[in-house]
Amino acid sequence: MGYDCHRLVQGRVLVLGGVTIPHSHGLDGHSDADVLTHALCDAILGACGLGDIGIHFPDTDPTYKGISSITLLERVIEKAEGMGMKIGNADITLVAQAPRMSPYVKEMKRILADVCKIPPERINIKATTTEGLGFIGSRQGISAYAVCLLIPVHAS
Ligand code: MG
Numbered sequence: 001m002g003y004d005c006h007r008l009v010q011g012r013v014l015v016l017g018g019v020t021i022p023h024s025h026g027l028d029g030h031s032d033a034d035v036l037t038h039a040l041c042d043a044i045l046g047a048c049g050l051g052d053i054g055i056h057f058p059d060t061d062p063t064y065k066g067i068s069s070i071t072l073l074e075r076v077i078e079k080a081e082g083m084g085m086k087i088g089n090a091d092i093t094l095v096a097q098a099p100r101m102s103p104y105v106k107e108m109k110r111i112l113a114d115v116c117k118i119p120p121e122r123i124n125i126k127a128t129t130t131e132g133l134g135f136i137g138s139r140q141g142i143s144a145y146a147v148c149l150l151i152p153v154h155a156s
Helices: 035-048 069-082 102-116
Strands: 002-009 014-016 019-021 085-095 123-128 141-152
Touching: 002 035, 014 035, 019 102, 035 069, 035 085, 035 102, 035 141, 069 085, 069 102, 085 102, 102 123
Parallel strands: 085 123
Antiparallel strands: 002 141, 014 019, 085 141
C-alpha cells in the first residue's frame, strides 16, 4: 500500500494521475507533485520490498526537479519487472475537497494502465472529500491512498 500528501498552493499546475486539471491551485513539490501517482509508486515499491519513492527518487536530487511522476512510475514498473513482477491490479483513493474528479478519472486510468501495461479496468480510482473537515477539507492539501497486487511473471 502507498500513501502520499501534498500541499495545495497558488501558481502550480494541478496534475493527478498524469492528467492536468484546471484549478485555482496546484500541488507543491519537487516533481510535478502528482500525489495520486506517488501513492501508486509507493504501493508498487512496497509490494516489491523496495522501500519507498523517496529512496529511489530523492527530492534533494536536481535530476528530479519538475519531473513528470508518470516518468517515475515508468521507472518503478521497470524496477518491479526487475524483481520478476508485474502489476495485477491497483485500487486508488484520492482525497480532495475540490475540484470534482469524475470528469478526469477515465483519462487517469488510461494513462496509469498504459504505464503499468495492464487494461484500464485493472486500475480503479475512487475520489472522496472529507466533508469539509481537516486540512483537506479546508483545501490546504490533497492526499491519496493506493493498494496494488503484484503477480510473479513466471506464474502468469
Ligand atoms: Mg509525493
